[in-house]
Amino acid sequence: MVWAVMGGVLLAPAGAMAGEGLPADVRAFVHDAGICQYLGGEIDSSLPPDRQKEIIRKSARYCTGIDRRQLRLGAKYAARPDIISRIDAYDFGNPK
Structure with a gap:
């Protein structure tokens, strides 16, 4: 039961944060x-x-x-501040 609850905890926030309207890779x-x-x-x-x-x-x-995915997506969507804000919301040690 604990594992089932934990799985829900893992997926619910990530799914809610993923947001519709973002490209699939983001x-x-x-x-x-x-x-x-x-x-x-x-x-x-x-x-x-x-x-x-x-x-x-x-x-x-x-x-x-x-961390490499974050850098790659940051470069790919550099002209999209709405997407960059989602990518940069995480700190994986990359320079901002």
């Missing part, structure tokens, strides 16, 4: 970035080993290359 980035950011806050050495492994597995899925 929607995908916002979705993955939201989950990546959430997972970053979940890492804790006091968690059971199986939960730690699950967080690491999901982090690899959603976070790998997210």
Whole structure:
């Protein structure tokens, strides 16, 4: 039951933030970035080993290359401030 609730927590905010009217690549980035950011806050050495492994597995899925995707999308949509504001809402260490 906890896992089902957690899955809903992961997807609901990301889906709500994705927003309609954004290009598909930006929607995908916002979705993955939201989950990546959430997972970053979940890492804790006091968690059971199986939960730690699950967080690491999901982090690899959603976070790998997210900084490069942010840069690539920022360059692609540089002339679209409405889209840039969505992309730049996440801090993955890239210069703004």
